[in-house]
Amino acid sequence: MADVAALRRTVLEILPRVDLVIGWQRGPDALRAAPLLMRNAADVDRLIWDRTCVHNLATFLPREKGKKVAIIVKGCDSRSVIQLVQEGLVDREDLTVIGLPCDGVVSQAKLRRAADMDRLESAEIGADHVEITAAGKTLRMALDAVMPDKCLSCAYPNALLFDRFVGDPMEPPQQRQDPYARLDAFEALPLEERFDFWKREMSRCIRCYACRNACPLCVCRDYCLAESRQPHYQSQESDVREKWFFQLIHATHLAGRCTECGECERACPMGIPVLLFKKKLGRIMTELFQYEAGLDVSATAPLLTFQAEEENIVEKQWL
């Protein structure tokens, strides 16, 4: 990974020309980071760059529209920036992108399954392992075992869009995991089990909208259909159907836009695997339109256009 000192130097150089620089700082414990909005040189001292920098900071961009903003991005995060620029939701001229190479972050979800992270005492991240002491027990785990699936299947380790690139570009992992492995496992379940799985998972939803708030492409904010009375897509009732329907609003609004960054699922306090919906849509976009979102600022999203003769759509025939 790139050297944090070099990153700080770059930020200090850019800072005078922008209103703010968005990066990461140390979070509540050694394995967690938090977003950092840097406005002056003193803020830059708090900037960190390591395997705990999981947040996709592109989420902050739409709300800062109109300001001169610099943002630090990993390869995956840069795709969200590309998507936002493509959709005109941020102005490229107002934006300075500091790109990084990245070979993986750590997954809180996976760590939590391994140890009592609420009682974390110390942690150390090595070149190929993570050692944590929590609730009096010390555990040494291979790095691969605590990386999010998205890192294990990463195809874009380097920022795809940048004005400054800090560090040396990296190769994608040698043995890339199939990005759709978990989806395949889920889809292998019988249909009614899938339905009931969601019924159970969605009944656990607390409608906190953390998934929406973490999503870099959820740009409606105050006018989200989840809470809108006109149009009245859904009620505020706390039943499974309303909760599930909200996930479907989120998913369908991301069709052809989502870069599968996984922030929705990472942010979910109930651990509901809502990324599955977006993974499914992502795969459909590839199957139907050979399209991957967040790669090209000048591309047209597949659902905003059409072909008179669609190559991969076979329409229903009635005999």
Add this chain to the structure above:
Amino acid sequence: MKIGVFVCLCGSNIAATVDVETVAESARGLPDVAYAKAEMYACSEPGQAAIRAAIEERGLTGVVVASCSPRMHENTFRRAVERAGLNPYLFEMANIREHVSWVSLDKAANTRKASELVRAAVEKLRCNRGLQRSRFDVHKRAMVVGGGVAGIQAALDLAEGGLTVALVERESSIGGKMAKLDKTFPTVDCSTCILGPKMVDVAQHPNITLYAHSEVESVSGYVGNFSVKVRRRATFVDWTKCTGCGLCMEKCPSRKGPDRFNERLATTTAIGIPFPQAIPKKATIDPDACLRLTKGKCGVCAKVCPTGAIDFEMADEMIEEEVGAIVAATGYDVFDPAACAEYGAGRHPDVINSLQYERMLSASGPTRGHVVRPSDGREPGTVVFVQCVGSRDLSLGRPYCSGFCCMATAKQAVLTRDHVPDAEIIVFYIDIRAPQKGYEEFVNRAREEYGVRYCRGRVSSIYRVGDKTVVRGADTLLGAQMEVEADLVVLAVGGQPSEGARALAEKLRISSDQYGFFMEGHPKLRPVETNTAGVFLAGACQGLKDIPSSVAQGSAAAAKALVLLSRDKLESDPQVARVNPKRCIGCGKCVSVCPFGAIRLVETRFGTQVAEVVEAVCQGCGVCNVACMDKAIQLDHFTDDQILAEVNALCREWRVAN
């Protein structure tokens, strides 16, 4: 809201299989329903009177009629409630006839279904709001795109009807394909003699502005208020000075340019007038052939021109036209038979297409009306016509019949007999299609009086042996293989939409079929209208047709445009998209999906961008409504809430019923 529900018996049409009293009774239990009643014939005068009376006496603020299809009577009832002082959009229909009583005999199921449809209509109506139609001014001027016979007819009728007309023609003269024809079927009268006077009328009509050598660059605006940019391509001759004397043509040293008017049967000068009867009769320089424009040498024409009209520096010019209606009359192109390698067109000199033959027959054509073999200039002894080249051929993606070729071939066969009395004339055909007035009789005359031999069968190949062209085919009536040694082979080529038709369709925002022919509004009942208000169709651009049909359509399109522009103001349909600027995040997705260019982004006073709908351009499809993520843009009368109300009503019924 105070809603009245009227359930129509439609005599026995509905009442026989739907218990209308039960439907009315269930409606009484619906929210906001203040009144529900069964009516014998809701659409009849007493039925409408009962609805009006109920509105007035009971102070209804919304009406649902459960009867036939809204495609049948929505307007009838809208007018009825409007006469009673209600906004016509505070009305909904439930289709319980076509969709219920007529498709099932199960009275219990039908009654339940009708009640649910009424509930959905009531729930939708509760979300309706009154909509106002707005009125706007129109330009009393029309544009005709394409100066073939259909466009000429349309332009003349429009001009005679009192509108001013801009006629845009891509070539340097109007006249289109008809101007290239020697004679017309089935009367065998001279094509130029009947078309020429109409062309002159165009030139002389005070209401017509002719833009020849020009093309439509872009179209914006909407019915009554189109704004069209016309590109006047550089002619390199100042037409205000050119007298059409032709001296430049005589002296031009570049004589190797392709003669497009004569279908490349001959070559022509770089400067010239395409044919003697051209309108406007003005010279044009072909910049690809002109020595001065390609090599910088020459300039003879400029020296000989008595009026000093030559201008080598001329550039394209853009003109903006404001019109209320547009008639597309862009005609067709003939199929290029080079695509059928087995017929040898383009390789064997004595295989030509039917339009080339037409030029050969013409007294002003490249052979001055003599029928000759292009290979050696000798008169042919055997002339073979091959029909359906590029028509009715699935392998070429042209399953359609071009319509005019059977008759054109019969005419050319007859003319061949006149030109070469001793010739053997053979026509290979699949079927003869001669359905119009006098057509069948004409084909029979060709066979019987003119000794034209018709062989039913497809030609498999045409090849060259010595100086003869051998046509191989089957005579399917005799069941025998045939081989004919021909001197001249004429391929009766079909038609296809003219080059650039699809691009024009996009500019006009009209649709095309899979071949590129423009789509009419309705195949039977709106044959010259399109689904874009204010754009009309005439001639072969809508589908291949012969001269009489093209002329008829030209007049029909002109009549439709005249009807439209006879009004001083037009009324807009209020079922259009509307933006809530507070919700809009200015992402522009609606702008990119709108098929009509009806939405634009405008800057707010806070410097942000929001979408804005140009009401008169919006056609009300609702594509934008779906593309909008936070639903800031809503299609009036089909808003999300209205449709969701119907969905919820129908879903709720399930839970109640089970």
Add this chain to the structure above:
Amino acid sequence: MSGMACSELKIIGFLCNWCSYGGADTAGVARFRQPTDLRIIRLPCTGRMDPLFVLKALLGGADGVLVSGCHPFDCHYSSGNFMARRRLEVLARFLPVLGIDPRRFVYTWVSAAEGAKWQAVVTAFTETIHELGPAPRVLDPDDAPLRFKEGREIWPT
């Protein structure tokens, strides 16, 4: 309808006003008998068809949803059906991940002239839905036990 085991199921149709709605009218005028399960909602164009309406219906208790619009190149608004085709094809492929049988949703093209085709479409689709039976309910009145087998977990990553 013969061969249908259970009573009426709930099928919601979303039809374009310019073509399929007219096709359904044409079928009615011709008295082409059809099963009675379908309830039709009229839209100005399939381009107005929001996939969320389908999801709303399917989660709301519909056993089947049918969308029908104009044949390609026949759209009254030139390209609404082309836009719809993409949106609805994506939706059709998305349903299985929700555990909803994709056969419960069909989109198709029927013109105003095709009354007989409309009859065939309604009949065939209704038969399919009856073969599938009532859709599983999101809100089960009797709170039926989840058919999900514990241990086959899908963890967040």
